Amino acid sequence: MKRADFIKKFAYGGSILLTAPLILSACSGDDDEFVPEPNIPNNLTIDLSSSTYEDLGSIGGYVYEGDILIFRTGDSAYLALSKICTHQSCTVAYDHSNGNILCPCHSSRFTTAGAVINGPATSSLKKYSVQKNGDILTIS
């Protein structure tokens, strides 16, 4: 190997070694928040008489439809939030016994309106409007 080639390869390898820790540190850490946009069709409808949604038949029940968590908080009260945790994208669930939303991955909690109660998540869950007309819920 010629001296000039050795110097070029050494300089190239050295720059990788020097920048690798910066790149790796930017990709690690528990504080990273990734908030993908939930996938929701326009005017999603849920037919409560369908067996697919039988879990919504009782207060405290919940289902997922696409990226949306739909849950029942009262006799005729239904809410919808993004199911994607704003910390690192795990799927959240409705915790009826505590009246809030729990992420099983790192225990972030959110109100039923989507606001953060405790982290590590720092951003709210996206909330959707739910209209009930007979057995049909329309989520937008």
Ligand code: FES
């Ligand atoms: S992904 Fe970490 S708390 Fe939800």
